[in-house]
Amino acid sequence: MVQKQEYLSKNQKIVLDHVEKANQPLKAYSILFNVQKKGLKAPLQVYRALDKLVEIGKIHKIESRNTFVACKNSNCVVSNATAFSICESCEKVTEINNSKLSKYLSNFEDNSGMKYSKYNLEFFGLCKKCKNK
Amino acid sequence: MVQKQEYLSKNQKIVLDHVEKANQPLKAYSILFNVQKKGLKAPLQVYRALDKLVEIGKIHKIESRNTFVACKNSNCVVSNATAFSICESCEKVTEINNSKLSKYLSNFEDNSGMKYSKYNLEFFGLCKKCKNK
DNA sequence: TAACGCATTGTTATATTATAACATTATTAT
DNA sequence: ATAATAATGTTATAATATAACAATGCGTTA
Numbered sequence: 001m002v003q004k005q006e007y008l009s010k011n012q013k014i015v016l017d018h019v020e021k022a023n024q025p026l027k028a029y030s031i032l033f034n035v036q037k038k039g040l041k042a043p044l045q046v047y048r049a050l051d052k053l054v055e056i057g058k059i060h061k062i063e064s065r066n067t068f069v070a071c072k073n074s075n076c077v078v079s080n081a082t083a084f085s086i087c088e089s090c091e092k093v094t095e096i097n098n099s100k101l102s103k104y105l106s107n108f109e110d111n112s113g114m115k116y117s118k119y120n121l122e123f124f125g126l127c128k129k130c131k132n133k
Numbered sequence: 134m135v136q137k138q139e140y141l142s143k144n145q146k147i148v149l150d151h152v153e154k155a156n157q158p159l160k161a162y163s164i165l166f167n168v169q170k171k172g173l174k175a176p177l178q179v180y181r182a183l184d185k186l187v188e189i190g191k192i193h194k195i196e197s198r199n200t201f202v203a204c205k206n207s208n209c210v211v212s213n214a215t216a217f218s219i220c221e222s223c224e225k226v227t228e229i230n231n232s233k234l235s236k237y238l239s240n241f242e243d244n245s246g247m248k249y250s251k252y253n254l255e256f257f258g259l260c261k262k263c264k265n266k
Numbered sequence: 267t268a269a270c271g272c273a274t275t276g277t278t279a280t281a282t283t284a285t286a287a288c289a290t291t292a293t294t295a296t
Numbered sequence: 297a298t299a300a301t302a303a304t305g306t307t308a309t310a311a312t313a314t315a316a317c318a319a320t321g322c323g324t325t326a
Contacts, residue, residue, distance in 0.1 A: 007293095012303090027282085029282070041305080042305075044306085045306095066283065066312095085247055087247075094245060096243050098243055108256070110234075114256075115258055116218065118221075119255065119256045120255050121253070122254075123249040123251070123252045124249060124250060124251040124252065124253075125249040127245075127247055128245070142275085160311085161312070162312075175277065177275095178277095180314080199283095199313095272321105272323090274320080274322095275320070276318085277318090278317095279315085281315080282312075283310100283311075284309100284311070285310065287306100287307090291303080294301075294302090295300080296298085296299085
């Protein structure tokens with residue numbers, strides 16, 4: 001299997017490393033605060049790294065929350081088909097990895113004749129823990 | 134006993150009216166600028182009206198763009214199941230009204246056992262016009 | 267009808283999220 | 297080696313959104 005190799009720059013590695021270790025979505029300025037000891041001083045340094053990491057699919061942006069989370073799907077190369085479940089109580093976010101869903105959405109066409117190259121889906125509800133409270 | 138609001142307040146009417154006439158998503162501060170002649174002076178007045186209008190489903194937020202668009206679906210009461218197509222070139226946004234899609238997504242369950250009460254889906258691509266350029 | 271509850275309004279200030287602009291350095295391709 | 301491209305560093309500022317508090321309007325009910 002041929003896999004595209006990604007060389008990450010110093011800042012990109014620092015940011016990705018931090019986001020991967022979090023296991024939950026992080027805000028850009030929280031990332032900034034936490035990587036300042038590694039030399040990243042300004043918001044732009046974080047945002048530029050995030051932009052690139054989102055572009056290559058290593059990180060996804062949770063649009064409704066303005067947060068960033070590491071991709072759990074190891075073979076996710078580009079971020080063109082994303083789905084998340086979001087608990088509206090504890091804000092826990094989980095990436096949904098469901099081939100039926102992704103097939104359905106990737107092939108979706110409406111009557112406008114527009115063919116979609118990308119989608120982002122966010123489900124909201126209460127997670128098991130919060131439902132039982 | 135709390136009664137559900139039947140009528141829109143003055144500010145809510147002004148904001149909804151403006152957004153409905155636009156036929157395209159608007160940014161909050163663009164709305165603010167345009168309703169200043171009607172007496173709304175501060176961002177909060179616009180955001181508060183938008184919050185309420187989104188809550189009751191008269192307006193939807195395009196999360197990936199931080200813009201607000203009037204709901205075209207006349208019988209849309211609450212905004213708990215939304216889907217949009219977004220042209221990445223001209224930024225034209227269309228609300229997708231497809232009963233198969235909404236049924237599929239409203240009934241979707243993943244293996245987490247989480248039942249979703251709400252979703253928002255954004256498709257991206259090139260609209261017909263932009264594809265032929 | 268008076269008083270309570272609650273949504274809405276008005277206002278100032280501030281928090282949060284994100285990008286512009288420009289100079290410099292590193293990496294890659296030829 | 298050189299040119300093209302990507303990444304970095306830095307300061308400043310734009311764009312988006314909320315906090316806090318006082319006041320007003322309006323329906324409910326005691």
